Amino acid sequence: MNAEAIKRSFDGSGLRCTPQRYAVMAFLMEHNRHPTAGEIFEAVNRVDPRSSRATTYNNLRDLVKAGLVREVAVEGRAARFDAKGMQHHHFICDRCGNVEDIEWYSVRKPGSRTLGKRVLRECEIIFRGLCTSCSGPRAVDARVVSGLSHARTSHSRSGKRAGT
Numbered sequence: 001m002n003a004e005a006i007k008r009s010f011d012g013s014g015l016r017c018t019p020q021r022y023a024v025m026a027f028l029m030e031h032n033r034h035p036t037a038g039e040i041f042e043a044v045n046r047v048d049p050r051s052s053r054a055t056t057y058n059n060l061r062d063l064v065k066a067g068l069v070r071e072v073a074v075e076g077r078a079a080r081f082d083a084k085g086m087q088h089h090h091f092i093c094d095r096c097g098n099v100e101d102i103e104w105y106s107v108r109k110p111g112s113r114t115l116g117k118r119v120l121r122e123c124e125i126i127f128r129g130l131c132t133s134c135s136g137p138r139a140v141d142a143r144v145v146s147g148l149s150h151a152r153t154s155h156s157r158s159g160k161r162a163g164t
Helices: 004-014 021-032 036-045 053-065 137-158
Strands: 069-072 080-083 086-091 099-103 124-130
Touching: 004 021, 021 036, 021 053, 021 080, 036 053, 053 069, 080 099
Parallel strands: 086 124
Antiparallel strands: 069 080, 086 099
């Protein structure tokens, strides 16, 4: 998204295009790695040190409310942010907390009996498990090796030989 497109998205959402808000949105558009608010602040502040941490957090809140940015909640970790752009789902790694985009596919909305009087805005799926880095052969080998060394250590402490 170029500068004019970002400005148009602000106009369409009723947001003023301040230099700090523009910098936050431009950073999110350029980086699809789902940064935390702290990472966004540090990156934006390196380019323009006039922006405070509070301003960055407030701009993120406003961008989320306007529907231009999505906040991805990661259990037990800092929330991550994603410029909406194209629709997609997310995969969150249980071990490293990495957030990855998953290709979008339509999710059937629940029936009115299930929703009751709730008004559904959108459906999104968040997959959870181990990413390719944490579940790959090297990760499995590391877990096996550490398990073997743990077993040897615990047996040697108890006075028994490993494997007996």
